[in-house]
Amino acid sequence: MSEVAGRLSVQEGAFYLGRARGGRGILLSGVPGVPPGNVVILGAGTAGLNAARAAVGLGADVSILDVNLDRLRHVDDLFRGQVVTVVSNSFNVEQVLRRADLLIGAVLVAGARAPRLVTKEMVTTMKEGGVIVDISVDQGGCVETIRPTTLLDPVYVVSSVVHYGVANMPALVPRTSTFALTNATLPYAMELATHGVADAVRANPALAKGVNIWRGRVVHPAVAEALGEKPTPLDACLR
Amino acid sequence: MSEVAGRLSVQEGAFYLGRARGGRGILLSGVPGVPPGNVVILGAGTAGLNAARAAVGLGADVSILDVNLDRLRHVDDLFRGQVVTVVSNSFNVEQVLRRADLLIGAVLVAGARAPRLVTKEMVTTMKEGGVIVDISVDQGGCVETIRPTTLLDPVYVVSSVVHYGVANMPALVPRTSTFALTNATLPYAMELATHGVADAVRANPALAKGVNIWRGRVVHPAVAEALGEKPTPLDACLR
């Protein structure tokens, strides 16, 4: 789903850069004689990489930030100079933000709150009519001023900057998302249907990781912790 | 302005392919494992070429149609196989339309009504939730069912197909458009300011073509015809 969200984020952001929708009124690609718009992407994971691809594809001037140098090297290998890679730290984030027409928040940390990289004050330094699309909004967002919105009322304005906080972007393109999800989950469903739940879970550790409750006993550590219980080891159940 | 409209048309169309906006609910680029959406562009002039660039950039499967084989060869040279070129005739238009998720009308004929290439019946053969963006709407449109709309209320649905008929798309990105327009017109303004109107018009045939009335006399043939008068030759005025 990160792939869907990453690619969507740029075209949604491009749309809200339109003047009639509250944005700066610029075309990301520019035209011959008029420079392109500037897109800043926070995070070079799957979502960020896919956002970069869409932004480069539209002809924007693209920078991507990450704390992980190896991710940046990978970006540099794939895009051979079409994307500027910047090490993510508060100084650099501040610098690139001043020039950004579109900011994509793509800092997704598995199972954790997204780190807050962009403060309220930093948002005020952005250009008037700039747009922020924060893909990590459902993990709390990496921009202080972002809050979840819905597809029917997707944007609001803070400090003259358009904020797009749709929490479940892939729902916008259900045909694509459903196929993508099915592609990822069908193999598991096939194993469950072929071998039965117990054998399938025994055979495939990836399936085992997804079990929350087994015959009434809480087996998933995180679920158990949330309920204030001690988890029963799944291995014990399956024996 | 054709450059601005061409590039905008694809990102506007991509937006309305979203399910929440009445479209098919697909992502033009697809994702790994899910095929991309199909974009059909009618017309390989400046607007069409710029639309093709944006569509290829977003990762769509793109076909472009034109009656002029040399234009198609030029497209083929520039995109080296990333865009399918098809000769435009009613048979081919019908064929490609059935597969189109997004149809871009970009058939602009200087100073004339756009030819009507897509009939009402053909629109009914398009996929449900497909989107039509007709850049040529202010010349009457190349799609029979298109009619002018505004930026505040840009779309309507006919035969389950979303129609986008904004007549003045560049107004959506006034910063980009104003610079683009200034780039194109400033040299003329400079000549007028430097040499005075009469001398400037004498020296530059391109300026002369733009004169409608000279000291009370109608000099532009088309304007004269529209008024039922005979035009005074500009040369006679300038002597």
Next chain:
Amino acid sequence: MSEVAGRLSVQEGAFYLGRARGGRGILLSGVPGVPPGNVVILGAGTAGLNAARAAVGLGADVSILDVNLDRLRHVDDLFRGQVVTVVSNSFNVEQVLRRADLLIGAVLVAGARAPRLVTKEMVTTMKEGGVIVDISVDQGGCVETIRPTTLLDPVYVVSSVVHYGVANMPALVPRTSTFALTNATLPYAMELATHGVADAVRANPALAKGVNIWRGRVVHPAVAEALGEKPTPLDACLR
């Protein structure tokens, strides 16, 4: 050798698409105004990836199928939208087959029979004059109707579809293949020559894996199994 076979498969297939050779009589790249031919590649391993590169290079419309989503993501990163990636399942195989002009079977499973993805019935749904090149023919083929052929008599026709079943394609380009093979094997030969067989095998596990018999004793598990014997552990021999 998978690299050689993958790249060869497309140019061999392109050749047999010629009308005089029983094929559909189409040019894979198309020309401006005439759409390109459609190439379907089953398997996104080394052979499939190399086939994709050749097919994209010739300007064809290319789809690649694999059960492994990570392989498809890798393809998508490398080709950035020039190759359509499709998850491999019987439904999708059926769909893509109907549009295929050239089908490349590149489903190679190390040391195992290739899975039969394309049935006899599915072959009958292909276009008349389509071509099948099955690289996996020496592992039984992933197309039901394929059978091994020779370089001197490489093709036969079933259900109006040209079948190319050359089992040892790299033999067609011995200069390239010999260098490629030497490149891969020379380092082993050097180790054997420098250190003697016993020491070289002791030092390099990759060499050890290739030993079938050691001083009269069968040490390779698979060979032993085929002979109905119990293998002697190589370690015991080398001590």
Next chain:
Amino acid sequence: MSEVAGRLSVQEGAFYLGRARGGRGILLSGVPGVPPGNVVILGAGTAGLNAARAAVGLGADVSILDVNLDRLRHVDDLFRGQVVTVVSNSFNVEQVLRRADLLIGAVLVAGARAPRLVTKEMVTTMKEGGVIVDISVDQGGCVETIRPTTLLDPVYVVSSVVHYGVANMPALVPRTSTFALTNATLPYAMELATHGVADAVRANPALAKGVNIWRGRVVHPAVAEALGEKPTPLDACLR
């Protein structure tokens, strides 16, 4: 048709480089660790450019020669360093020939005999098992040793070099060629059908150029010359 022939020439040549067909036994693209084959294209017109595209697409090391520097600049702009451009003169032709695995003759001069750039002696300096495909064979060929062959018996060997002299290559891919031809000629047919022959010829100088005989009088200068007559001016006939 030059586009079809240009693109076909490379895949036909690649096929005959196969050892089993008398060629050198190399794969044009090479593989990692083994250098690619060398393709030399004589002539940077439409046919040559299309051959270059196919050869670059297959991963070969490609050089193109032409007497016209502007054509070479165009090639260089389009391929940005992927094709080596060389000014055509006998010294340079001799040099590049020694390294060529595949030689494409694409020197087409409208309505004239192709210039003989490669002599019998020069062919003897080519590598053993090299391949020559001369697209200009129906204009006499630009290689001294080439003679017309047929699709059923396309090649013969001179000085250990495989010669491919199929005079009408596009006949190999009739589906593609027919559409291409129709695309180019249909507009003329439409004019003739709509306006009648006389009016259509009057209105369109391109049609007029194609008239050989008008109501019994020879009007085409070249035809008249061939018959030893004086042509009647077409204008006189049409009045």
Next chain:
Amino acid sequence: MSEVAGRLSVQEGAFYLGRARGGRGILLSGVPGVPPGNVVILGAGTAGLNAARAAVGLGADVSILDVNLDRLRHVDDLFRGQVVTVVSNSFNVEQVLRRADLLIGAVLVAGARAPRLVTKEMVTTMKEGGVIVDISVDQGGCVETIRPTTLLDPVYVVSSVVHYGVANMPALVPRTSTFALTNATLPYAMELATHGVADAVRANPALAKGVNIWRGRVVHPAVAEALGEKPTPLDACLR
């Protein structure tokens, strides 16, 4: 020669950006995590286009300025978003200059003094250690502070900016330049040798344009003007 000078200008400039040579001490391409350097090219003619290619090739962030929008469109078509195109006027030149690490002057006007686009004051706004390479120095230069230098002593510093004013850059790469020049002039030499001077000049207007004096009479208008004479028409001489 503009092609040679354009391509050389970037690699010469990159060299002098080295700290040990007085430059800013930056690598034009940057590395992953460090943004690339900024190259500004004045003029999108042959020299400017070739400079852009080299600068993009090295991975720099490249802007090109020209007064001619059609040239900028051509750049945009060729580089598809890899080069920022900017309309040249004093406001824009000032803006881009502040960000430039390397400025390439490539404003060549045939047979005229290069327009002075960059004033002394503007040079002082450049970054310390920036580099200026002015290809148009032998036409007076488009930068006010440039003056001709030699290959043995190519640079000097003004306002902390390194100036490179080698007037005859192609002399640095005589092998390449000699072949390039021969390629361009050999056809004329062949005509003169084959037909004799008088006939060759009669037959080829391009040769005729190059004649300065004919049998003692000054025939070239510019030469005559420089000598205060009236030119004898060449036609009269040749009759």
Next chain:
Amino acid sequence: MSEVAGRLSVQEGAFYLGRARGGRGILLSGVPGVPPGNVVILGAGTAGLNAARAAVGLGADVSILDVNLDRLRHVDDLFRGQVVTVVSNSFNVEQVLRRADLLIGAVLVAGARAPRLVTKEMVTTMKEGGVIVDISVDQGGCVETIRPTTLLDPVYVVSSVVHYGVANMPALVPRTSTFALTNATLPYAMELATHGVADAVRANPALAKGVNIWRGRVVHPAVAEALGEKPTPLDACLR
């Protein structure tokens, strides 16, 4: 730093190919009608890959050699045919050297002497005026005739070949190098500052590896060995 050195090596080498600096006097990219120069890169590690990118970017004809086939496959995937990959052995090194205009030595083996791939005799077979840039000079160099030089006096000539042996190339571009180095080391400094040395070293094995001496005791095995001591295990110190 390998990235900086790799990219710099090509532009430094290109500079010294200039005639006025003792080189062959060729432009690496060639121009339309004149073939490009040939660059040979020994080693397909980080430095070699970055050198290849710069050389391809400048338009040269590039070959890269490595003993590791997987590295060559990676190069081939990234450059898709724009770089010739060759397996490194003495025969192949000899072959490619004869054609090289610029030789980049990029064989860096972590913590070891660079293998001597190019002998004195092989250097004499290079073209007159060729250039050698050996990035591995501070590890002894992979070319027998290379010796360390300084940025102020970077080159010398042996057997008519220009040798560039600057040991610390990144010092030439201190702005870029400092940022690159800071990017790589800042995270460690942050950990040390936040947690104190002992806790930071305990928590992060990467830091632990860098400790040479702990409170007077030599803990690094290599340092201890050099001093003829026995190292104290760091774990013991930290407890």
